[in-house]
Amino acid sequence: MPADLAHIRQVMAEADCLYTNEQLEAAIHQVAQSINAELAERNPVVFCVMNGGLIFAGKLLPQLDFPLELSYLHATRYRNETTGGELFWKAKPEISFMDRDVLIIDDILDEGHTLAAISDFCKHAGARQVHTVVLIDKTHDRKARPDLKADYVGLPCVDRYIFGYGMDYKGYWRNAPGIYAVKGL
Template sequence: MNIETVNQTLSEADCLYDQQQVEAALDKMAAAMTQVLKNSDPLVLCVLTGAIIPAGHLLTRLNFPMQIDYIHATRYAGETSGGELNWQVRPSHPLAGRNILIIDDILDEGITLDAIMAHCRAEGASEVYSAVLVEKQHDRKNGLQADFVGLRTDDRYLFGYGMDYKGYLRNAPGIYAVKGL
């Protein structure tokens, strides 16, 4: 991948949601999260690397006590299709007896998110909530539903606001679909 290819991918992509639309969705997510979690002293887990940007934007909108940690589990590793789940970092805070909020960038097939939620439950979490900036609309999720969803899209390859295309374009100021994917 070279910079010319990255720039061409961005210039040819379809903008599904611009920055203003994404920010409005983050506002709505934060309001819903606040309603549910404001008195629960949650441990918020940011799923690396994709959730760095949505989590950063969400956390500044949540005005209640919480602790923040991260988890790094991935199936993509810079590729455009998922493989085997690879646990790189587990949370450093104890999960037992805690209310957990997992923030991820996207709910596609849900394999990674489901495994992270199962890990939290196995560690004794009291409640486990999930938040995703984007949920793809298709029937491959095996019934998995996120508790908080910002935006919904068709089943295309997306980038921007944390989601990448071959390791690039996570910082694109909107949600884009790669042309032809």
Template structure:
């Protein structure tokens, strides 16, 4: 397990990080997502779930741009259980908070990296009777290790295949609150 980081180490990570997307870039991506989502589901009385923890920042910023009636819920699912490699079993830290049977469901998350956990969340929503399940991510990490079973319906922006943080994505638990999207130096 990693040693706890000091304040100085965390400040150093930010000072050395490469800024990949500015706060203005993030805002433009959120506006784009809001337009696309509104065009697709504004007449469906959807339930919108942000996946904790990473999707919290993105969901909070995006929901205020969706100017139509929706029901908002939250969920926290993981496949990691404290490990660095995921298992195939989905573990609910907080199960979906709003019933989804017969509903259009929109899942919001910070990043589409490999997509294995998100794919399991989508399957779980279908199993709970959702009429349709759509996915939206702020960031799509560009590489060829994607779960091919998962299709992302709405993507805010692409980033290169690096260790990124900010806008909900973390560096060892920290910097989710950074307004832009950064890459750790050398990673």
């Protein structure tokens, strides 16, 4: 069914801005510094988790000052909806990372099923160590595992449905230049 563009525009008009572009860029800079300090000698294979990780990865990667190899993977469990379901692999990693450090870049750690499944996949497929970085860690007590954390986190966020900076609302507004919470969600 075609998207109702009037509704999509209205969602943006009514949304609450949680983080501006400037705040996000400052957080990304901090994260980049931490990764530079810790992974510079690790020769990692870096995977951007599509689609949501695209903007974050695009802003983070040029600030990493060491040699790395870059690829992508696509695992999705929201599929343009506002609640998550079963994880579906659209594209598994194609580049070899056997006995290599891996860095997974994603936009958000929400319940964490996605990041946990990707990390487990990489470990079982022979990664030496899996590092994870997310732009946003949503604050609630519904994590897939109680101890589930990303190694590097840009910013926390309230328990609402958010979009922008790579994250979608019904497939739209991944291009929004900040992070916004949908009114009522």
